Amino acid sequence: DADVTQTPRNRITKTGKRIMLECSQTKGHDRMYWYRQDPGLGLQLIYYSFDVKDINKGEISDGYSVSRQAQAKFSLSLESAIPNQTALYFCATSSRDSITDTQYFGPGTRLTVL
Amino acid sequence: AQKVTQAQTEISVVEKEDVTLDCVYETRDTTYYLFWYKQPPSGELVFLIRRNSFDEQNEISGRYSWNFQKSTSSFNFTITASQVVDSAVYFCALSVGYGGSQGNLIFGKGTKLSVKP
Numbered sequence: 001d002a003d004v005t006q007t008p009r010n011r012i013t014k015t016g017k018r019i020m021l022e023c024s025q026t027k028g029h030d031r032m033y034w035y036r037q038d039p040g041l042g043l044q045l046i047y048y049s050f051d052v053k054d055i056n057k058g059e060i061s062d063g064y065s066v067s068r069q070a071q072a073k074f075s076l077s078l079e080s081a082i083p084n085q086t087a088l089y090f091c092a093t094s095s096r097d098s099i100t101d102t103q104y105f106g107p108g109t110r111l112t113v114l
Numbered sequence: 115a116q117k118v119t120q121a122q123t124e125i126s127v128v129e130k131e132d133v134t135l136d137c138v139y140e141t142r143d144t145t146y147y148l149f150w151y152k153q154p155p156s157g158e159l160v161f162l163i164r165r166n167s168f169d170e171q172n173e174i175s176g177r178y179s180w181n182f183q184k185s186t187s188s189f190n191f192t193i194t195a196s197q198v199v200d201s202a203v204y205f206c207a208l209s210v211g212y213g214g215s216q217g218n219l220i221f222g223k224g225t226k227l228s229v230k231p
Contacts, residue, residue, distance in 0.1 A: 033218070040123075042205060042221035043159075058218055090159060092219075101147065101209060103219055105159035 003027045004106035006091050012112045013081050021076045021109050023091030032074035033092040033103060034058075034066060036085075043090065049074055050096065081113045116141045118208050120222035127196055128230050135191040135225045137206030143167075148182065148189045149207040149219065159205070165189060196229045203227070 004025045013019050023032065030051050035043040035058075045058030047066040055066060063085060067075045078085055088110050092103040117140040127133045139148065150162040163173065165182050173180045177194045193200055203226045207219040 040223060042223040043219070044221075045218040048218060088157065092159075102149070102161060102164050103209075104161060105151075107158045110157075 004091060004093055004104055006089075006106040006109050008109060009107065010110045012114065014114050015082055017081050019078045019081055019111070021089055021091075021111070023074045023076070023106055025072050025091075025093045025106075027093055027095070027104065029093035029095045029104075030071060031094045031096060031101070032068065033094075034064075034074070034076045035090045035092065036060065037088040037090060037108075046076065046089075078111075078113075081111075083113045086111060086113045116143075116208055116210055116220045118206050118220050118222035120204075120206055120225050122225045123223070124226045124228070126228045126230065129198060130195050131229075132192060132194050133196050133227065133229075135193075135204050135206075135227065137189045137191065137222060139187050139189065139206070139208045141208060141210055143210040145210070147209040149209070150180065150189075150191050151205045151207065153203040153205065153224070155202070162191075193227075196227075198229050198231055201227060201229045 007022045033048040034046040037043045044060045046060055046064050047058055049055045049068045052068050065077045088108050090108050091106040094101045094103045119138045121136055146167045148165045152160045152162055163180055170182050179192045181190045203224045205224045206222045209219050
């Protein structure tokens with residue numbers, strides 16, 4: 001089984017709809033992240049969480065919210081989806097116990113907003 | 115501010131050729147980490163290597179090798195005897211602060227490598 005899972009893997013929704021993307025991990029890591037990838041732009045950080053009670057905005061947090069329900073679960077919500085939020089979304093995890101803090105990524109969720 | 119530049123947008127080679135992917139980074143922090151990730155056509159991101167700012171030793175892993183030079187702020191990636199399975203988008207990334215304490219990875223825009231048979 002994969003260490004970092006994302007659901008759904010693909011989602012098509014309409015403008016104005018609320019949508020939640022979920023991430024779960026079995027790596028035992030305390031840190032979790034949400035990124036979005038747009039063609040030709042690399043990955044940009046949306047939110048990150050260093051533990052259940054510590055949530056921080058990344059560089060492109062507008063229009064998004066997150067919830068860290070447990071150490072192993074980190075959800076990303078789009079309260080009112082808009083077409084320019086069409087992208088590939090990645091969840092990642094890392095461990096504070098590792099001084100190099102390598103981030104390991106989930107398989108991605110492809111979101112299309114019509 | 116931190117920045118990662120991958121000047122090569124796309125590279126196309128024929129199988130068995132050697133290819134080098136360039137990565138130039140900018141940071142004023144003295145403690146930082148550099149990474150390479152591979153994104154094959156299936157879309158997932160696969161971790162390849164990390165290097166910390168205190169270790170300039172080059173590394174070789176099979177057909178892959180990495181050249182880290184602080185003097186030129188570069189962390190280049192070479193694939194020797196390329197294979198079709200190497201076709202992917204490769205990302206260079208930077209993390210600053212001890213243990214990545216500043217939280218995020220700064221990614222370059224990626225280099226798309228196509229290896230033709």
